[in-house]
Amino acid sequence: DAGVTQSPTHLIKTRGQQVTLRCSPKSGHDTVSWYQQALGQGPQFIFQYYEEEERQRGNFPDRFSGHQFPNYSSELNVNALLLGDSALYLCASTNVGAFYTDTQYFGPGTRLTVL
Amino acid sequence: QQPVQSPQAVILREGEDAVINCSSSKALYSVHWYRQKHGEAPVFLMILLKGGEQKGHEKISASFNEKKQQSSLYLTASQLSYSGTYFCGSTFRGSTLGRLYFGRGTQLTVWP
Numbered sequence: 001d002a003g004v005t006q007s008p009t010h011l012i013k014t015r016g017q018q019v020t021l022r023c024s025p026k027s028g029h030d031t032v033s034w035y036q037q038a039l040g041q042g043p044q045f046i047f048q049y050y051e052e053e054e055r056q057r058g059n060f061p062d063r064f065s066g067h068q069f070p071n072y073s074s075e076l077n078v079n080a081l082l083l084g085d086s087a088l089y090l091c092a093s094t095n096v097g098a099f100y101t102d103t104q105y106f107g108p109g110t111r112l113t114v115l
Numbered sequence: 116q117q118p119v120q121s122p123q124a125v126i127l128r129e130g131e132d133a134v135i136n137c138s139s140s141k142a143l144y145s146v147h148w149y150r151q152k153h154g155e156a157p158v159f160l161m162i163l164l165k166g167g168e169q170k171g172h173e174k175i176s177a178s179f180n181e182k183k184q185q186s187s188l189y190l191t192a193s194q195l196s197y198s199g200t201y202f203c204g205s206t207f208r209g210s211t212l213g214r215l216y217f218g219r220g221t222q223l224t225v226w227p
Contacts, residue, residue, distance in 0.1 A: 004156075033213065042117070042202050042217030043157070056214055090156065094213065103147070104204075104215060106156040 002027055004093050004107035012113045013081050021076040021110045025093030031055075032074040033104060034066060037088040049074050078112075086114045116141055118205045120218035127193050127225045135221045137203030138185040146179055146186040147204040147215060150197075157202060160188075190223070198225045 005024045013019050025032050031050045035043035045058035049068035068074045072093075078085055088111050092104040118139045125133050137146060145164050149157035163179035163186055174191045190197055200222050204215035 031213065033215075035217075040219075042219050043204075043215075045214050045216070048213055058214070092215075103159050103162055104213075105159060106149075108156045 006107040023091030024073045029093035033092045035090040118218045124222040133190045135188040142208045144206045149202045150199045152199040
């Protein structure tokens with residue numbers, strides 16, 4: 001049973017560039033959440049996708065956008081990169097049935113470095 | 116709304132016990148515990164859904180005190196493999212579904 005997968009593993013960009021990160025949820029899961037984890041911090045919620053729509057969003061600017069495909073995989077796009085966007089980006093998947101009881105499983109993350 | 120974890124760091128010898136606390140100023144609905152090793156994804160340990168609930172996972176267990184708005188993670192007879200950063204992720208009554216608010220983590224180091 002494949003777990004959550006993410007690509008690429010590492011990415012180096014320069015300020016002002018744009019980046020796309022990808023996530024495939026765990027088999028049987030239909031909901032994908034994205035988190036940003038700065039060094040030494042806990043993960044911070046960016047947004048969540050279900051049925052190809054953004055269901056809820058954290059306190060992140062519009063430079064952060066996403067998409068979910070019919071096969072439940074998801075993309076995170078960040079435009080006009082800033083140095084402060086350097087972080088580990090985590091994707092988590094779950095089933096929509098009962099969020100308050102269901103577990104979110106995390107992927108290995110994409111380490112983004114902005115120079 | 117971010118829960119507060121304590122202590123920030125713990126250093127143990129193999130076989131010793133540790134307790135990690137996660138508290139909130141807002142009414143907790145559920146608490147999710149994860150362990151993250153350096154450079155890896157957070158790994159789910161357990162979820163607690165209602166006040167007073169205790170769950171166990173090998174020698175790692177947790178409790179949820181709804182009145183104190185606090186959860187505690189207990190690691191007994193620690194092993195080298197327990198080293199890592201432990202995070203609690205919380206949901207709150209009245210908050211939107213599926214969004215976890217994470218604490219800043221507790222770094223646990225187990226020495227032989």
